[in-house]
Amino acid sequence: xxxxxxxxxxxxxxxxxxxxxxxxxxxxxxxxxxxxxxxxxxxxxxxxxxxxxxxxxxxxxxxxxxxxxxxxxxxxxxxxxxxxxxxxxxxxxxxxxxxxxxxxxxxxxxxxxxxxxxxxxxxxxxxxxxxxxxxxxxxxxxxxxxxxxxxxxxxxxxxxxxxxxxxxxxxxxxxxxxxxxxxxxxxxxxxxxxxxxxxxxxxxxxxxxxxxxxxxxxxxxxxxxxxxxxxxxxxxxxxxxxxxxxxxxxxxxxxxxxxxxxxxxxxxxxxxxxxxxxxxxxxxxxxxxxxxxxxxxxxxxxxxxxxxxxxxxxxxxxxxxxxxxxxxxxxxx
Amino acid sequence: xxxxxxxxxxxxxxxxxxxxxxxxxxxxxxxxxxxxxxxxxxxxxxxxxxxxxxxxxxxxxxxxxxxxxxxxxxxxxxxxxxxxxxxxxxxxxxxxxxxxxxxxxxxxxxxxxxxxxxxxxxxxxxxxxxxxxxxxxxxxxxxxxxxxxxxxxxxxxxxxxxxxxxxxxxxxxxxxxxxxxxxxxxxxxxxxxxxxxxxxxxxxxxxxxxxxxxxxxxxxxxxxxxxxxxxxxxxxxxxxxxxxxxxxxxxxxxxxxxxxxxxxxxxxxxxxxxxxxxxxxxxxxxxxxxxxxxxxxxxxxxxxxxxxxxxxxxxxxxxxxxxxxxxxxxxxxxxxxxxxxxxxxxxxxxxxxxxxxx
Numbered sequence: 001x002x003x004x005x006x007x008x009x010x011x012x013x014x015x016x017x018x019x020x021x022x023x024x025x026x027x028x029x030x031x032x033x034x035x036x037x038x039x040x041x042x043x044x045x046x047x048x049x050x051x052x053x054x055x056x057x058x059x060x061x062x063x064x065x066x067x068x069x070x071x072x073x074x075x076x077x078x079x080x081x082x083x084x085x086x087x088x089x090x091x092x093x094x095x096x097x098x099x100x101x102x103x104x105x106x107x108x109x110x111x112x113x114x115x116x117x118x119x120x121x122x123x124x125x126x127x128x129x130x131x132x133x134x135x136x137x138x139x140x141x142x143x144x145x146x147x148x149x150x151x152x153x154x155x156x157x158x159x160x161x162x163x164x165x166x167x168x169x170x171x172x173x174x175x176x177x178x179x180x181x182x183x184x185x186x187x188x189x190x191x192x193x194x195x196x197x198x199x200x201x202x203x204x205x206x207x208x209x210x211x212x213x214x215x216x217x218x219x220x221x222x223x224x225x226x227x228x229x230x231x232x233x234x235x236x237x238x239x240x241x242x243x244x245x246x247x248x249x250x251x252x253x254x255x256x257x258x259x260x261x262x263x264x265x266x267x268x269x270x271x272x273x274x275x276x277x278x279x280x281x282x283x284x285x286x287x288x289x290x291x292x293x294x295x296x297x298x299x300x301x302x303x304x305x306x307x308x309x310x311x312x313x314x315x316x317x318x319x320x321x322x323x324x325x326x327x328x329x330x331x332x333x
Numbered sequence: 334x335x336x337x338x339x340x341x342x343x344x345x346x347x348x349x350x351x352x353x354x355x356x357x358x359x360x361x362x363x364x365x366x367x368x369x370x371x372x373x374x375x376x377x378x379x380x381x382x383x384x385x386x387x388x389x390x391x392x393x394x395x396x397x398x399x400x401x402x403x404x405x406x407x408x409x410x411x412x413x414x415x416x417x418x419x420x421x422x423x424x425x426x427x428x429x430x431x432x433x434x435x436x437x438x439x440x441x442x443x444x445x446x447x448x449x450x451x452x453x454x455x456x457x458x459x460x461x462x463x464x465x466x467x468x469x470x471x472x473x474x475x476x477x478x479x480x481x482x483x484x485x486x487x488x489x490x491x492x493x494x495x496x497x498x499x500x501x502x503x504x505x506x507x508x509x510x511x512x513x514x515x516x517x518x519x520x521x522x523x524x525x526x527x528x529x530x531x532x533x534x535x536x537x538x539x540x541x542x543x544x545x546x547x548x549x550x551x552x553x554x555x556x557x558x559x560x561x562x563x564x565x566x567x568x569x570x571x572x573x574x575x576x577x578x579x580x581x582x583x584x585x586x587x588x589x590x591x592x593x594x595x596x597x598x599x600x601x602x603x604x605x606x607x608x609x610x611x612x613x614x615x616x617x618x619x620x621x622x623x624x625x626x627x628x629x630x631x632x633x634x635x636x637x638x639x640x641x642x643x644x645x646x647x648x649x650x651x652x653x654x655x656x657x658x659x660x661x662x663x664x665x666x667x668x669x670x671x672x673x674x675x676x677x678x679x680x681x682x683x684x685x686x687x688x689x690x691x
Binding site for chain 1: 460654
């Protein structure tokens with residue numbers, strides 16, 4: 001096989017892996033949007049917050065230590081213990097559920113029946129708040145997240161794909177990051193779990209009912225408050241998983257919150273209301289931007305990944321305004 | 334009692350059509366103008382100009398522009414930072430290409446260039462609505478910033494990739510560059526702000542503004558009563574981008590002097606201006622000013638209190654600022670979704686009745 005085709009295939013595979021991670025973030029958006037009509041811009045920051053909390057708990061950091069030190073002139077930083085990853089993940093999940101409750105209780109409950117744009121703004125405010133809060137609580141330095149996920153390239157795949165080169169000595173097999181492989185598996189499990197949850201459990205059915213029609217759901221005795229807290233908790237859980245994956249990949253830092261921006265074109269492409277759409281959209285965007293950067297990027301200055309996804313989504317939307325799998329937009333006067 | 338229509342007789346059509354038909358409004362407006370033009374320039378120093386007045390005035394123009402698009406025409410845009418960058422780079426290219434032309438015209442032309450780019454990115458708004466459009470405008474944001482970063486022609490092949498404003502004078506006084514006296518750039522911006530506000534105010538209360546509002550309230554219904562959605566939306570994008578472009582040009586040439594595009598005109602800038610019009614009030618020119626003032630003043634105030642008075646480290650103060658801005662936005666949205674402008678409207682109602690509430 002010629003070099004460019006082989007490298008192209010490798011780029012394609014890596015793009016698929018990146019796409020899975022995008023899809024993971026986009027999933028959180030879709031869940032909240034479906035159940036409450038809120039376009040939750042804070043999803044990325046929630047991932048950052050979850051990852052920060054996870055690292056903080058694992059390392060035994062004292063929350064708000066910087067604030068306390070500045071206010072009282074003390075010098076405390078650590079409790080001096082280390083929490084195992086699994087326990088820390090569970091504690092973080094509890095924190096995320098509490099966060100879901102707080103968001104619902106202090107913010108969203110007061111904004112029922114407001115226009116969608118107002119709700120969107122509120123989540124941007126929430127994103128700022130959480131970002132400041134997380135940094136204040138755990139400090140803003142770049143942290144290393146190590147929950148025992150495998151790192152580095154997978155030699156097994158590299159060795160077992162070398163024959164594809166058919167004697168081409170420039171080709172040493174496909175290079176794939178182990179972490180990306182794990183992320184793909186976890187994302188697949190997560191999606192399956194979410195679909196099963198939404199389709200076959202009582203709470204999942206209630207959630208879909210609320211998504212269809214708030215008032216009708218209320219009238220058959222479904223508690224909106226409970227469903228909303230639950231949805232935000234599930235979104236928090238998805239954020240936690242995404243935070244772990246991205247955090248393990250590139251460290252826990254501010255730029256983690258920007259993955260929300262990466263997830264937006266995925267959503268546009270897939271449609272705001274469709275879980276399969278988020279997955280397919282993520283894969284298309286991941287593959288598309290990697291291939292574009294590989295094939296055309298060098299001729300026009302590189303770093304096209306910043307905008308390619310948006311422009312692709314924009315062009316796509318002009319032809320199909322509701323996205324790939326979104327519900328058809330019906331407009332009445 | 335103070336604020337009333339009664340007793341304010343209009344005897345000509347010109348009187349009836351004036352920008353501020355109520356006496357109290359008019360005098361307040363004149364008072365603010367006189368104060369801003371005749372008093373402030375004599376008392377300000379460099380710190381006040383650079384920390385408060387210039388950012389306030391420049392952001393006001395951007396907020397007015399975005400308010401026309403979002404508040405009046407209902408097209409949510411997250412591309413403000415990108416359009417400001419267009420204004421800045423257009424101004425830079427014009428300033429370096431035609432050094433003999435007055436900077437005032439450069440700034441206006443930069444606005445014109447931005448208006449063109451705005452129309453281009455506004456075209457999809459005919460097909461895409463709501464959130465999809467908001468996200469689509471992000472394409473403008475990222476693409477434009479990338480373009481200015483990667484194509485050397487835009488920054489005249491300078492080694493650092495930055496653009497820096499050459500020194501330019503207006504009536505013999507320097508308005509850009511390092512050797513300006515405090516009042517010159519202030520007055521330059523103030524003139525442009527006044528002009529922008531006047532134009533915006535009169536556009537929005539005239540036929541064009543009503544078309545925009547009809548589109549905002551329900552575009553299909555507006556189309557049925559004879560508003561051309563293509564024209565209305567694209568003019569909104571053009572006018573809005575024009576103002577945003579002017580503000581970007583001023584931001585670069587008068588305020589910062591040297592700009593690195595990703596840092597100065599990133600996505601954060603888009604959100605900042607959006608916050609200004611939300612906190613100030615969507616669909617209100619006064620709200621644009623109020624929001625800009627609020628978001629310019631608050632960080633300065635917080636910094637002075639936390640770092641200056643309490644002696645806390647600056648990074649902590651920055652985190653706290655994030656937290657407070659976020660909390661304030663949420664509180665504002667819950668307490669008063671229509672922003673500071675609505676508070677002002679309520680205050681006017683009260684003034685109208687005071688001191689006899691019945």
